[in-house]
Amino acid sequence: MKLSCQRLEMPLEHAFTIARGSESVARTLLVRLEHDGLTGLGEAAPNPYYHQDIASAENALADMEPVLGDDPFDLQGIMERLLDGFDDQRAAVAAVDAALHDWIGKRLNAPVWRLLGLDAGRTPLTSFTIGIDEPAMIGRKVDEAAEYPILKVKVGTANDQEILETVRRHAPGKTVRVDANCGWTAANALENLRRVAGFDIEFVEQPIPPGDNGALAELTRAGVLPIVADESAVRPSDVPPLAGCVDGINIKLCKCGGIRQALEMIHLARGVGLKVMLGCMVESSLGIAAAAQLAPLVDWVDLDGHLLLAEDPFAGIGGQGGRLTLSDRPGLGVTPRGATAIGE
Secondary structure, eight states: EEEEEEEEEEEEEEEEEEETTEEEEEEEEEEEEEETTTEOOOEEOGGGTTTTOOOHHHHHHHHHHHOSSSSSOOOHHHHHHHHHHHHTOOOHHHHHHHHHHHHHHHHHHHHHHHOOOOOOOOOOBBBBBOOOOHHHHHHHHHHTTTTTTTTEEEEESSTTTHHHHHHHHTTTTSEEEEEEETOOOOOHHHHHHHHHHOOEEEEEEEEESSSOOOHHHHHHHTSSOOEEEEEOOOOOGSSSSGGOSSSEEOOHHHHHHHHHHHHHHHHHHHTTTEEEOOOOOOHHHHHHHHHHHHGGGOOOOOGGGGGGGGSSSSESSSGGGGOOOOSSSSSSSOOOOOOOGGOO
C-alpha cells in the first residue's frame, strides 16, 4: 500500500473561538492510500491540545507506510501496528483508518455504514456550533444559523451569561447545548451550571479540565444539568473510569484514532450506561463523513465542522438544516468539489 498526504488550508466563514483559542483557517491533511488501482481518502485534523500538529502528523504518516502491509482488509492487524507505533499521533492514525475504510468500501462497491450493518435512517440531526464572540456577532451568527434546530454554544468566559442571553434572544425556542471546553474550574463549575441552567440547556460539555473525574462526578450528582465528557474521553481506556462520573461522552475520530477505535468506545460506553455523542474538529466533509458512518449508533451528533468553512473542498455529506447524508455511494461517500489537485 502506498500512503501520501497534502496540506489543506480552508478559510472559515467566521473566526472560530473557544475557551482556549481561536482560528480563522482550518489546517488539515488530506491522506491518500493507494493499492491495486484504487485510492482511499482520509483526513487528519491534528489539534495542539493533544500535542499534535500538521508537522507531527506529516512525519507520522511518512513513517507509517512500511508497517501497513499489503492487505487493506487486515484492519485489525494494521490498526494494532499503527496504534502501537504512533499512539501519540492518533489524528494521523484516524486518517489512515478512514482511508482504509474508504478503500474497502470502494473495492466492495458499498458505503461504509452499510458494511458496518447500520441503518442510515437512524442518523440524528447535527448541532451547529456558535463560537465565542462579541454579543452583536453572536446574534448575527445565530441569525445566520436559522435553518439549524440545534445549537451548540461555546462558553467558558467571564461573559457566559451575556452570551446565552444573546443566543436565547435570537433563538428562543431552539435546543441549545453548552460547551465550556475546560473553561470552568472545579471550584466555580457548580455555580456556573446553575447559572446556565436558567437558559433551558440540554446538557453541558466538559465543564472542567480533564484529570479530575471525582469533580465531574460531584457535578453530575448535583443534578443541575447532564454532563458530557469530551477532553476527558480521548481513547477507549478513558471510558470505563467515567462510569458514574458523567452522563455521556463525546467521541472524536481525531482523538481516538479512527472508526474502529470509536466503535470500541461506543460499545464500552453502552456497557457502562453512558450516552454517546459524535464530535469533530473544524474539517472538511471528508473528515466529517468518516465519523458520520457511525452516527446511527449514537444519541447526539455534533458533526458540523464542514459547515463552518467558507468553502468545503469536498461534497456529499450534506448538513443543511442539521441533516447529514449517508449516501449509497461506495466508501465514505464524498467527492472532491471541482479541484483537480484534490481529485482521486
